[in-house]
Amino acid sequence: MTDPIAFAKAIADDTRQRIMKLCCCERLTVTEITAKMQLTQPTISHHLAILRDAGLVNIERQGRETYYSLNQTFLTVCCGTLMMQFAPNEHVTATVKQELLMPE
Amino acid sequence: MTDPIAFAKAIADDTRQRIMKLCCCERLTVTEITAKMQLTQPTISHHLAILRDAGLVNIERQGRETYYSLNQTFLTVCCGTLMMQFAPNEHVTATVKQELLMPE
DNA sequence: TAATCATATCGAAGATTGTCTATTTGTCAA
């Protein structure tokens, strides 16, 4: 579900991290995102598809527009999984890991 | 220092994550790591260099052998940075983020 | 219905990456 390799590949690109930052705290249409970047609309759609396939964005279709926003919860879970997998000895208490893995 | 793009690129590969898992909790020589994988020694060295450049492994030269081990602390810091950057609204308390960013 | 707008998909060009073999560098032992 939260495959560390799929997650890492999805966020391992400058363009995608810029997109993630843009729609981190608000939902934006593809056109709005495109306007804020120096890239074409098909390129933005391509990267959004990669983020979507990784489960990293929430999607809301509304008429002919599609709103994208970052799935902060899932991202946090993925980071928690990474830490559990690769930093089991690190001084982050079990409770913290727990909190990270099941936010809310 | 903890560039989220450099970090993501470093861990965005199956071979590197397998190596990370191997030397997560013990230090291993290049020969030992190579023995546990189905790849050649130069390939392993190549991936170790990428992990080294990203700051993700500790290196100890000892005679003609070189021991590698995962830098769990740095990995944890990188995950913390990711969460700070992309999940500021997530219900992980500021203290937790703090703990993640300055372990110990 | 026809025209327009928003987004997705296709196919191709160029760049980047992962892996290999061959070779080099550095260290230890005989």
Place this chain on the structure above:
DNA sequence: TTGACAAATAGACAATCTTCGATATGATTA
């Protein structure tokens, strides 16, 4: 000092990825 071993580097090739222009799909408006 020579031979053997450990690890790094160089160069080549195939696979993957990013980006683009062109086009298709789907929804709204005139």
